[in-house]
Amino acid sequence: xxxxxxxxxxxxxxxxxxxxxxxxxxxxxxxxxxxxxxxxxxxxxxxxxxxxxxxxxxxxxxxxxxxxxxxxxxxxxxxxxxxxxxxxxxxxxxxxxxxxxxxxxxxxxxxxxxxxxxxxxxxxxxxxxxxxxxxxxxxxxxxxxxxxxxxxxxxxxxxxxxxxxxxxxxxxxxxxxxxxxxxxxxxxxxxxxxxxxxxxxxxxxxxxxxxxxxxxxxxxxxxxxxxxxxxxxxxxxxxxxxxxxxxxxxx
Amino acid sequence: xxxxxxxxxxxxxxxxxxxxxxxxxxxxxxxxxxxxxxxxxxxxxxxxxxxxxxxxxxxxxxxxxxxxxxxxxxxxxxxxxxxxxxxxxxxxxxxxxxxxxxxxxxxxxxxxxxxxxxxxxxxxxxxxxxxxxxxxxxxxxxxxxxxxxxxxxxxxxxxxxxxxxxxxxxxxxxxxxxxxxxxxxxxxxxxxxxxxxxxxxxxxxxxxxxxxxxxxxxxxxxxxxxxxxxxxxxxxxxxxxxxxxxxxxxx
Numbered sequence: 001x002x003x004x005x006x007x008x009x010x011x012x013x014x015x016x017x018x019x020x021x022x023x024x025x026x027x028x029x030x031x032x033x034x035x036x037x038x039x040x041x042x043x044x045x046x047x048x049x050x051x052x053x054x055x056x057x058x059x060x061x062x063x064x065x066x067x068x069x070x071x072x073x074x075x076x077x078x079x080x081x082x083x084x085x086x087x088x089x090x091x092x093x094x095x096x097x098x099x100x101x102x103x104x105x106x107x108x109x110x111x112x113x114x115x116x117x118x119x120x121x122x123x124x125x126x127x128x129x130x131x132x133x134x135x136x137x138x139x140x141x142x143x144x145x146x147x148x149x150x151x152x153x154x155x156x157x158x159x160x161x162x163x164x165x166x167x168x169x170x171x172x173x174x175x176x177x178x179x180x181x182x183x184x185x186x187x188x189x190x191x192x193x194x195x196x197x198x199x200x201x202x203x204x205x206x207x208x209x210x211x212x213x214x215x216x217x218x219x220x221x222x223x224x225x226x227x228x229x230x231x232x233x234x235x236x237x238x239x240x241x242x243x244x245x246x247x248x249x250x251x
Numbered sequence: 252x253x254x255x256x257x258x259x260x261x262x263x264x265x266x267x268x269x270x271x272x273x274x275x276x277x278x279x280x281x282x283x284x285x286x287x288x289x290x291x292x293x294x295x296x297x298x299x300x301x302x303x304x305x306x307x308x309x310x311x312x313x314x315x316x317x318x319x320x321x322x323x324x325x326x327x328x329x330x331x332x333x334x335x336x337x338x339x340x341x342x343x344x345x346x347x348x349x350x351x352x353x354x355x356x357x358x359x360x361x362x363x364x365x366x367x368x369x370x371x372x373x374x375x376x377x378x379x380x381x382x383x384x385x386x387x388x389x390x391x392x393x394x395x396x397x398x399x400x401x402x403x404x405x406x407x408x409x410x411x412x413x414x415x416x417x418x419x420x421x422x423x424x425x426x427x428x429x430x431x432x433x434x435x436x437x438x439x440x441x442x443x444x445x446x447x448x449x450x451x452x453x454x455x456x457x458x459x460x461x462x463x464x465x466x467x468x469x470x471x472x473x474x475x476x477x478x479x480x481x482x483x484x485x486x487x488x489x490x491x492x493x494x495x496x497x498x499x500x501x502x
Contacts, residue, residue, distance in 0.1 A: 007258050008261075010259075010261060150264075152428075177402070178408075178454075182405055182437055188440060189437075203429075
């Protein structure tokens with residue numbers, strides 16, 4: 001089994017996707033928010049790229065069943081129900097609802113991965129569960145960093161290294177590409193305190209300036225849930241093993 | 252002053268080049284070979300992309316003044332005078348001559364950087380001199396990893412981290428992009444033995460299989476020379492401070 005990492009969010013060479021299980025990471029904060037929403041009982045998350053597209057998708061769903069979430073410039077979008085802070089996605093807000101989510105980096109990344117055999121959504125909250133699910137599948141793995149504004153995001157590369165390290169524990173022998181080794185060795189520098197990778201990163205520093213230190217602390221929490229969301233046909237649903245508060249996929 | 256790193260050898264966004272000093276690294280082995288050739292007295296190195304292009308460029312230069320060098324699949328090209336092993340570039344072979352060089356990764360990378368304000372050629376052999384030259388220039392720096400076959404090469408990212416760490420010693424305060432921080436933190440894992448980054452990398456392992464362990468040891472040698480080659484109009488010449496055996500640029 002091989003682990004590869006997409007360090008930079010360029011659309012990958014299609015050959016790097018064929019037959020692969022892809023784990024998408026946007027640690028600050030889109031994939032953390034998606035995992036949180038599903039952990040708190042949301043039925044599904046629909047990632048969209050544009051703000052108006054979000055409104056159009058939401059308008060096609062039954063009233064009262066849908067919430068609009070997302071950010072631009074790290075802040076809630078005008079007229080949207082929720083921002084991109086995972087702490088806003090409380091059980092009271094999201095249980096039983098579908099979230100239409102648009103973010104600057106993470107939801108775009110999800111759109112570029114259509115050629116993959118399978119797409120999972122990862123973050124520190126479900127790190128161990130994602131690694132176990134990927135190892136059980138037996139496919140070669142590509143960890144895709146959503147990055148920031150088309151470039152490298154330190155916290156995503158460190159997170160990718162954490163996934164690779166977790167995979168090594170459950171899927172040995174695992175061969176690593178050079179990109180996977182870059183991520184895993186980098187993770188070793190930050191393993192004792194992944195929150196430091198947030199404080200060292202441009203994106204983390206922006207969130208700190210916006211007063212979102214609590215978001216950073218939450219995003220660094222490990223193994224809070226067993227939920228491993230999967231993205232199929234553009235819809236993200238909680239995959240097995242579902243967490244206790246999940247109400248399962250919508251009919 | 253800012254340091255950025257191009258981790259993957261995609262042609263960079265032109266905006267990342269404007270006004271920048273770019274340091275190109277292809278640690279195994281093209282930039283090590285270029286620095287070695289100039290250190291041993293070659294007058295200039297002309298990087299070309301295609302094998303036939305190399306022959307055509309060489310044919311336009313005066314007979315007896317030019318050598319053809321380069322590799323495909325890490326091996327010498329049929330009919331070429333030299334391969335891509337820096338150890339072949341002895342003073343006896345190269346002194347006073349112009350080298351036309353084609354390699355799989357490094358010479359291609361040089362071609363994508365035409366928009367930069369200034370291009371230097373770096374490797375471990377001239378690490379300190381490159382950092383001092385870059386710091387003295389005062390421009391923002393982009394360290395460009397040639398990578399391997401269009402993807403990430405571990406040894407180049409570690410080398411880029413070594414350049415960033417060396418820059419920090421002579422150009423403080425230096426602000427780092429996330430990509431620069433990825434490289435510098437990764438370098439810390441390998442700083443005690445950069446040769447380990449070669450043994451961990453796919454490219455280094457290929458060279459070991461080909462019996463080129465001595466090349467790896469040579470490419471890991473630090474600060475063997477003060478020569479800092481610069482690439483101007485497609486020709487690489489030894490820039491100041493020239494080493495003692497350099498005969499200067501051709502007329």
